[in-house]
Amino acid sequence: MSRLFTEAVLIGIVASGIRLAVPLLLASLGEMYGQRSGVLNLGVDGIMLLGAFSGYYLVLRTGNVWVGLVMGAFIGLLLGLASAVISVTLKAEQGISGIGVYLFGLGMSDLLFQKMVGTPIPISGFPDLDIPLLSDIPILGGMLFQHSAVIYMAFAAVPISLYVLNRTTFGMNIKAVGENPEAADSLGVSVTKIRYATVTIGGTFAGFAGGALAIDLGIFQQNLTNAAGFIAIALVYFGAWRPMGVMAGALLYGFVNALVLQLKTLGIISRGWSDISAMAPALITILALVIVARRFRQPAALTKPFTRGT
Amino acid sequence: MLRSDRLRPRLGGYLVPIIAVIAALLIGAIILLRLGADPIEGFSALFSGAFGSTDALIGTALKATPLLLVGVGITIAFRANVINIGGEGQMVAGGLLATTTALVLPDVPTIIALPAVLLAGIVGGAIWGAIPGALKAYYGVNEILSTIMLNVVAVQLMAFLLRGVLIDPAEIERGTRIPQTKRLMESADLPSLFGSDRLHIGPLIAVLAAVGAYVLMWRTPLGFRIRSVGLSRDASRYAGVRVKRTIVLAMTLSGAMAGLAGAVLVFGSESHRMVTDGSTAGFTGSAGFNGIVAALFGGLHALWTIPASFLFGGLLVGGNAMQRAVQVPSALILALNGLVVVFVVSSDRLRRRLLSGGSEKAEERSSSGPDPGDGDPVSSGGGEP
Numbered sequence: 203m204s205r206l207f208t209e210a211v212l213i214g215i216v217a218s219g220i221r222l223a224v225p226l227l228l229a230s231l232g233e234m235y236g237q238r239s240g241v242l243n244l245g246v247d248g249i250m251l252l253g254a255f256s257g258y259y260l261v262l263r264t265g266n267v268w269v270g271l272v273m274g275a276f277i278g279l280l281l282g283l284a285s286a287v288i289s290v291t292l293k294a295e296q297g298i299s300g301i302g303v304y305l306f307g308l309g310m311s312d313l314l315f316q317k318m319v320g321t322p323i324p325i326s327g328f329p330d331l332d333i334p335l336l337s338d339i340p341i342l343g344g345m346l347f348q349h350s351a352v353i354y355m356a357f358a359a360v361p362i363s364l365y366v367l368n369r370t371t372f373g374m375n376i377k378a379v380g381e382n383p384e385a386a387d388s389l390g391v392s393v394t395k396i397r398y399a400t401v402t403i404g405g406t407f408a409g410f411a412g413g414a415l416a417i418d419l420g421i422f423q424q425n426l427t428n429a430a431g432f433i434a435i436a437l438v439y440f441g442a443w444r445p446m447g448v449m450a451g452a453l454l455y456g457f458v459n460a461l462v463l464q465l466k467t468l469g470i471i472s473r474g475w476s477d478i479s480a481m482a483p484a485l486i487t488i489l490a491l492v493i494v495a496r497r498f499r500q501p502a503a504l505t506k507p508f509t510r511g512t
Numbered sequence: 513m514l515r516s517d518r519l520r521p522r523l524g525g526y527l528v529p530i531i532a533v534i535a536a537l538l539i540g541a542i543i544l545l546r547l548g549a550d551p552i553e554g555f556s557a558l559f560s561g562a563f564g565s566t567d568a569l570i571g572t573a574l575k576a577t578p579l580l581l582v583g584v585g586i587t588i589a590f591r592a593n594v595i596n597i598g599g600e601g602q603m604v605a606g607g608l609l610a611t612t613t614a615l616v617l618p619d620v621p622t623i624i625a626l627p628a629v630l631l632a633g634i635v636g637g638a639i640w641g642a643i644p645g646a647l648k649a650y651y652g653v654n655e656i657l658s659t660i661m662l663n664v665v666a667v668q669l670m671a672f673l674l675r676g677v678l679i680d681p682a683e684i685e686r687g688t689r690i691p692q693t694k695r696l697m698e699s700a701d702l703p704s705l706f707g708s709d710r711l712h713i714g715p716l717i718a719v720l721a722a723v724g725a726y727v728l729m730w731r732t733p734l735g736f737r738i739r740s741v742g743l744s745r746d747a748s749r750y751a752g753v754r755v756k757r758t759i760v761l762a763m764t765l766s767g768a769m770a771g772l773a774g775a776v777l778v779f780g781s782e783s784h785r786m787v788t789d790g791s792t793a794g795f796t797g798s799a800g801f802n803g804i805v806a807a808l809f810g811g812l813h814a815l816w817t818i819p820a821s822f823l824f825g826g827l828l829v830g831g832n833a834m835q836r837a838v839q840v841p842s843a844l845i846l847a848l849n850g851l852v853v854v855f856v857v858s859s860d861r862l863r864r865r866l867l868s869g870g871s872e873k874a875e876e877r878s879s880s881g882p883d884p885g886d887g888d889p890v891s892s893g894g895g896e897p
Contacts, residue, residue, distance in 0.1 A: 244656065248850070292858040297595040297656055298808065302853030305801055309846030316841040317547050424843075425791065432660040439657055477672035484664040487657075488647070495652040 211468070215460045220349065223456030224356045225250070225415040225427075229434035230441070230448045231363050232407020235400040237438050238367065240380040240503035241289050244300020247431025248307020249281045249405050250412035255311040257413025258422035259318060261325045270325075271352065271413045278409015279402060281307070286401035290394055293507035304431070312424045319422070327420045328352050352414050359407075363445040376400055380501035383508040393508045408434075433487070440490045442498040451490070455483045529809045532855035533823075536848045543847075549838035561833020562826030568833075570708060573715040574780070576825025578603065578773040578796070580718040582803025583810065583817040584725045585641075585769030590812050591729060592762035593742035598644060598659025599770045599800030600792045601666035602637040606771025607778045607795060608670060609636030611678065611786040614696040614779075625699040630717070630775050637771015638764045640666065645763025649756035655763070663800070667792040674788045692787040702780040714780040718821075721769060725814040728765075738762050773799060798846065802828070805849045808856050824849065 229246050236243045257274030261267055285303055288294045328350030337348050367373040378386040379396045387393050408431065415430070416422050433455065441447025459480075466476040541551035562572050582599040589596035596602075613632035617625060640662060647653035671691060680694035702712035729735035740748045741758045749755050777795070778786045788794055806824050810817035827849070831842030 242656075288854055288858050293861045294854070294857040295860070298804070299854055299857045301597065301801060301804060302850045302855075302857065304850065305798075305805070305853065306847050306850030308798075309843045309848070309850060312843035313543075313841045313847060316843065425793065428791070429660070429664060432657075433664070436657045436661060439654060474672050474676040477668050477675065481665045481668045484661040484668075488653070488661050491653045491657055491661075492647065492651045495654070500654075 211464060215457070215464050216346075217348070218463070219453065219457035219460035220346070221353060221418065221456070222459050223452040224353050224418070225411040225430055226434050226437060226455055227449060227452035228356050228359065228411035228414065229408045229431055230437040230452055231359050231445060232404035232411070233435055234363070234404075234438045234441070234443060234445065234448055235376065235407075236397075236404040237504055238380045238443055238501055239376045239397050239400040240383060240501055240506060240508070241286075241397050241401050242296045242300070242435075242505045243282075243285050243289070243303075243401055243404055244297065244432075244435065245281070245285055245303025245307065246300075246404070246408045246434055247427055247429060248304035249278050249285075249408040250415070250427045250431045250434075251307040251311040251425070252281060253278045253409030253412030254416035254426050255315055255412075255422055256409075258325060258416040259314075261417055262319065262323060265326070267326070267328055267417050270417050271410065274413020274416075275406050275410035278412070279406040281409065282402040282405015283398070285405055286398045289507070290397045290401065293509070296505045296507075308425060311422075311426075315422055315424065322421050322423055324420045325417065327418050328414075350418070352418070356414070357449070360445050360449045367445065372396075372399075377501075379508075380503050383503050383506075387508070387510060393510075397508075433483075436487050436491065439494055439500070440487055442494050443501060451487075454486065458483045458486070528859050529811070529820075529852075529856055532852050532859065533809075535855050536851040539851055540844060540848045543844060544838065544840055547840055549840045554834045554838040554840060557837030558827070558830035558834040560830075562830030567710075568829065570711045571829045572822060572826040573711065574825075575797075575829045576806075576821040577714040577718045577780070578777055578799035579803045579806045579825055580715075580817060580821035581721055581773035581776065582770045582799050583807035583821055584718075584722045584814050585637075585766035586804050586807035587810070587812045587814050587817060588725060588729065588738065588769070589641075589762050589766035590807065591742045592738045592759060593745075594645065594648065594759055594763055594766075595656050596641065596644075596659055596763060596766045597656050597801075597804070598640065598662050598767070599773075599803050600796050600798070601659065601663035601800070602640040602767040602770035603774035603777065603796045603800055604663075604666040604670050604792060605640035605767075605774065606633035606635075606637035607774030607786055608666075608673060608678075609633060609639075609771070610775035611693055611696065611778055612673075614700050615678065615693065617697065617700075619697065620699060622699045622701075622703070625697055626702070626779075629700045629779055630772060633771045633773075633775020633778075634768045635771065637774060638768040640771065641767015642760055642764040645760040645767075648763070649759040663792060667788075667790075670788050670792075670795065671790055674786065678786070680785070690787070691790070692783075693785045695784050696779065696786075698784075700779050701784055702776065712780045714776045717772070717776060719818060721772065722814045722818050725765075725769070729814060734761075770800060770803070773803075797828075802846075802849060805853050808853060 229250055233243060233246055253274035256277045257270040260273040261270035288299050289296050330348055330350055332348050367376065375386065375391045375396050378391060379393050383393045412427065416426060437448055437451040440451035462476055462479040465471045471479065544551040544554045561568055563569060586596060610629040610633035614629050617628060644655045644658040644662060647658050648655040674691040678693050680692055682694065683689050702714055705711045705713055705716065729738065737753045737758050740753060741755050745755050802824055806821040807817050810820035827845050831845035834840060835842045
């Protein structure tokens with residue numbers, strides 16, 4: 203155990219926990235916008251997978267990680283828009299249509315990968331961006347300020363989302379539409395437009411998250427996300443539909459995973475026990491869902507399509 | 513939540529799923545073209561690989577078996593207005609309990625061994641379904657999320673057990689440590705059907721389960737209660753139905769079906785072992801998800817889920833033939849299945865509007881109206897095939 207409590211190892215756990223939290227944080231924040239406006243998008247994992255493949259593929263072809271990241275986000279935007287058509291305009295059952303989008307993304311990303319790339323070729327990941335001065339702080343610098351730009355961007359999205367939701371008209375409209383679409387509609391807020399916007403934002407975040415994941419890992423493979431998109435959806439509930447809560451959930455996931463990984467690498471726990479420990483985040487999430495279900499109320503119009511005049 | 517009367521196959525309703533599949537196949541043809549493959553060649557390979565010979569039909573029946581079992585379970589849960597996305601985890605749980613049972617049982621004859629392992633599979637899946645059911649009924653936990661989380665837990669449990677206590681001792685001796693059990697007891701092998709060396713009684717079990725679920729849902733008071741809870745929780749409560757218990761029961765039955773699918777997968781496999789590659793799909797072949805596709809396509813009706821499963825099983829089997837013929841990965845089929853789901857649920861409201869011949873408002877009123885409970889109502893009665 204003493205091997206665990208060395209400075210280098212602890213810094214490593216925190217730093218890699220933050221890194222592992224990023225795709226979840228991004229996807230989860232995006233999903234939060236949709237849910238706040240009353241739309242549950244269950245297709246996040248499928249969008250992430252297609253974002254991941256397109257990001258990976260572009261980096262493979264151009265060698266530029268930023269081009270890949272933008273491509274991932276763009277594919278996410280298109281799929282987010284498609285998801286909005288499905289759940290807002292066509293009013294499809296949200297608990298199920300998202301599974302369709304997921305299966306589409308799972309199959310399509312695998313298909314494109316096998317057809318266009320074939321064998322996994324590693325790509326170069328994001329360069330680390332050490333923040334001047336801050337990165338030199340002992341311990342804390344290594345934990346927090348020696349990451350890639352994507353990681354800072356992901357965490358910057360938290361206060362930005364907080365601001366958008368609570369301090370802008372757009373944010374107020376999102377919440378109004380999610381709580382009482384009839385009232386929002388009668389005040390001249392277009393429920394359809396707001397929901398299109400939030401679901402598209404969610405898709406863009408998911409595609410971006412997928413691209414960030416693939417580029418960070420430097421690889422693509424079938425089912426790369428391994429259900430991260432579904433965990434991201436659960437984290438929105440976990441965080442009680444609030445940006446800070448979502449971030450706390452994503453970080454918890456990241457840290458637990460980083461800790462398990464490190465314990466395994468150091469040989470403190472066997473492979474078998476690391477399988478057991480890997481259940482911890484899912485079990486914690488279920489527990490959190492129980493607590494949240496008792497203490498917080500979900501957006502009143504969540505999963506309910508809106509039809510004017512009923 | 514799920515207005516399954518919209519999905520119920522009747523009149524023009526028959527057309528909706530079929531148009532959905534045709535639309536998905538058209539998109540598939542475009543994808544094939546874009547990838548430089550001949551769609552006609554690809555699809556003819558797909559259909560002959562799925563339905564073109566006795567051997568192909570056997571493969572299709574075997575592939576359809578877990579889809580049908582999971583799908584039958586889905587019809588029960590969805591009819592109770594509970595969205596069970598946990599088929600994958602419930603299959604794993606059923607497979608694990610069935611496998612463990614086979615490993616601890618002494619050498620007993622088939623007449624004991626086979627029912628024992630199948631029952632163990634049912635119990636394993638039932639437990640894995642009852643947990644999210646109880647969490648929903650008593651704690652208000654969203655079942656979509658809890659079932660997905662339990663999928664994650666199940667796959668880790670599978671890795672833990674198959675690398676640990678359940679591992680084939682020979683794997684340890686050889687040092688290869690492939691996470692798989694030894695060859696399980698022969699007396700628990702699923703007996704073959706018609707003297708075939710591939711076809712076993714798995715498909716028969718699945719069809720019997722579908723008939724059983726049909727009788728349960730449409731011919732018994734319990735089935736009526738499950739459907740009534742799906743229709744309106746409040747009305748059911750006033751009528752004296754114990755809503756919470758019914759929700760748990762529906763999820764338990766749903767999980768039990770998926771668990772049986774897991775047991776059938778293990779004891780009907782060619783290696784007669786339980787093996788993991790570390791992913792859920794490595795064991796289930798995504799049947800936990802594709803079963804949802806089959807159930808939706810079958811209008812959430814157990815008997816209609818039989819041909820639906822056969823169709824989707826065929827597409828999955830034929831996908832491999834297509835891959836060989838035009839070098840387009842069979843992952844295409846999974847993508848197209850996703851599109852079928854999207855098209856079926858998206859066209860649902862449109863179809864109802866067409867059927868009711870009126871505006872969206874009229875259609876809204878003609879439906880059962882908003883439920884003051886925590887979700888939209890599920891199904892209407894009826895649903896005879």
